[in-house]
Amino acid sequence: MSSSSSPKQLSWRAHYWQTIALSLPLVIGQLASIGIATADVIAMGQISSHDLASGSLAARFYQPFYFMGLGITLATGPIVAQGLGGNDPRLVRRAFRQGMVIAVMLALIAMPFVMVGDVVLVWLGQDPVISAHAKDFLFWSAIGLPFMFLFFVLRQFVSSHKKPMPQVIATIGGLLANILGNHICVHGYGPIPPMGLGGIALSTTIVYLLICIGLLIYIGMTEPYKSSKPFQRLWIMDWDITRRIFVIGIPIGCTIVAETGMFIAVVFIIGLYGPVPLAASAIANQIAAVAFMVPLAIGQASTIRVGHFAGANDRHNISRASWSAVWVGLGLTSLIMIYLFAQSEFLIDLFLADDDPMTAAVATFAIPMMIITALFQCGDGTQAITISALRGLNDTRVPAYIAIACFWFIGVGIGAVGAYAxxxxxxxxxxxxxxxxxxxxxxxxxxxxxATRRITRGGAILSQ
Structure with a gap:
């Protein structure tokens, strides 16, 4: 029944507050998650600018595999949310089970490609010395992919119940452990030898393994998660749900890879100019990634809320859940933009060692890059939130086409033509x-x- 005649229709004010209430712990969790990667980048810079350039280049190489895995496994979130909204525990269980199977399968496929990344980087025209230095980092990053991908599914399952705090706490614990682990693995302690750049990736791999173990135990022992019997018949393949996850998830993965790939491609182009601008772009890119966690979390909240209303066939609340997230996101990204303008030099200094002879040169490039990073906050946040709300409606294919066209033909295309011509x-x-x-x-x-106008007027709710 249309919610226009239903007493369950929520006011705009209620939607704003519910969006904020769900987004807040997700923001903390996303900041903790990106904090693990940021701690890695800071640890690279504290070794040397050469390690920062090499490690950031290696990270750019394996990130397309990482983000494709993230995108495909993200499809479990709206499916679980729709099952919860429609009071269908079987759908919830099946989506979670197949999501875990797909996560491990994708990781195993990606691992060998990441392990040979140092060779591929040379083929792509990158500095052979910088590329060779990244070999150990890429090896341990590849070993960690199954745990990272599995974590994506566990996080989606927990958050889709509108109870995101367990994954938030687990991620914060992982961040603290990674900071300590980076120090130990880089410099050595007791029987652990100094591993330099490779030790940073090893620390991150161990952290994600521990997070996965903790969340699996929690889900299996705690309500409301265990009520759906999430591990029942874990070994049985459900091909219908598998197909559904891939149909929804592959466009999501392509969308995320299109955006992150735009950043990666631009970094590769900048890498042709040498290690100094490459290190500067690594700093600007990491700060942009941290700032992006706020609209990303709001977008995740919109996917969950829209998915619940879609499962309940609640038309008008779908529209309000979507647009309340957009307006909340615009307000917060405007504040982030102002902060980045005001504190750009302070933030850049966090990534550079005082005694590094390249520090001044890197900062010369990093400061104007940070100004540009501040300028794209509102646009980046809005596209992330709108596309996330559409995911709650299973609308992923056309948004993927839009993202690929905008990010690659416009963003990368103009950059490449500008660089070479x-x-x-x-x-x-x-x-x-x-x-x-x-x-x-x-x-x-x-x-x-x-989409929201169509739904409000009585059209189809789910796109697929």
Missing amino acids: FDFDPVAIWGCLLIGLMVASVALTYRLYV
Whole structure:
């Protein structure tokens, strides 16, 4: 029944507060999650700018595999939320079970490709010395992929119950453990030898293993999760749900890889200019990634809330859940933009060692890159939230086309043409990200507007 005549329709004020209430712990969890990666980047910079350039280049290489796995496993979230909204525990259990199987399978496929990344980087024209130095880092990063991908599914399952705190606490614990682990594995302690750059990846791998063990035990022993019998018949394949996860998840993965790939491609282009601008772009990229966790968490909240209302066939609350998240996100990303403008030099200094002879040169490139990073906050946040709300409706294919077109043909395309045909400097190439993100923001906002108007007027709720 349409919610226009239903007493269950929520006011705009209620939607704003419920979006904020669900987003807040998700923001903390996302910041803790990106904090693990940020601690890794800081640890690289504290070794040397050479290690920072090498480690960040290696991270850019394995991230397409990482984010494709993230995107496909994200499909478990809206399916679980729709099952919960429709009071269908069987769907909840099946989506979770198949999500875990798919996560491990994808990781096993990706591992050998990541392990040979040092060779591929040379083929891509990167500095052979910098690429060779990343070999151990890539090896241990590959070993950690199954635990990372499994964590994505566990996080989605817990958060889709609108109870995200367990995964938040687990991730915060992982962040603290990773900071300590980085120090031990990089410099050595007791029987552990100094491992340098490779030790950073080993520490992260161990941390994600421990997080997965903790969440699996928690889900199996705690309500409301254990009521759906999440591990029942774990070894049985459910091909219908597997197909559904891939149909929804592959476009999500392509969308995420398109956006992150835009950053990665731009970093690869900047890497052709040498280690100094490459290190600077690594700093700007990591700060942008940390800032992105706020709209990303709001987007996750919108996926969960929209998915619940979609499962309950609640039309008008779908629209309000979507747009309340967009407006909350715009407010918060505006504040982030102001902060990045005001504190850019302070943030850059966190990533650089005082006694490194390259520090001043790196900062010269990093400061204007940070200004551009501040400018694209609102656009980046809006596209992330609108596309997340559409995921709650299983609308992933067309948004993927929009994202690929905006990020690659516009963002990367202009950067590549500028670099090779017009001799753009590294800062101008970084600025091309702003153009791609703003165009994507406008296009995806319109897509969400069309979808919510259709649903409110009685059209189909789920796209697939």
